[in-house]
Amino acid sequence: MALIECYECKRSISSEVKACIHCGAPMADHQAHAQAQTAAARVQASTISFGSLPRNSAVPEAAELPQTSEALPKIMPAAAGRRRRQQAAQAFEAQINADGSRPVEGWLKIMVFLLPIVFVWFLLRNGHSAKQRLFGFGWLALLILASTLK
Known part of the structure; x- marks a missing residue:
């Protein structure tokens, strides 16, 4: 049994508890995640890392869009590109x-x-x-x- 730091309130707690006695944060999920990270760190020992931001399990992770053979619609209308080119040409003409x-x-x-x-x-x-x-x-x-x- 060792003292570890709670990932939520940053106070010292026992490594064997199921939830933090100070804030009530569940430790089972965090310990499994920490063990997976240490295993991955051992495998990727040759990379240099300066840490990562803490993850919030309540926020869903971003997922990639499924690859389709259909062409995605253009987000920018053609008039916006034409307008931008005209403004750039006018700005360049004014500088001569x-x-x-x-x-x-x-x-x-x-x-x-x-x-x-x-x-x-x-x-x-x-x-x-x-x-x-x-x-x-x-x-x-x-x-x-x-x-x-x-």
Whole structure:
């Protein structure tokens, strides 16, 4: 006979009782489940586990749907997909400059000014114009030149 912890109230009880003396939780089901888990843990000793959430026996387990040859109906109507594509196209069109190049975001302007050796490479992304790249890399070259002069 050993003292174990009740799975419901976390108090110490005897390992031979059928129900917890503090909260009344049945221990027979829990002990059988614990023994099955320890047996499974011995078989799967090579896997690493960080524990699991406690299970509530009052809540039914999720079951898989039976496999049928019929095609399941589409949940999303076709109009929703078309609408989403149109919104994405409109959002992309709004982000293009008059000359067809991608605008330089405010955060990128600030970071190219402050730390160009790192952030000027973001100007190499698709869509930035040669003028934007020339300003960014020119600023980097100017700072490198200024740092080498005494």
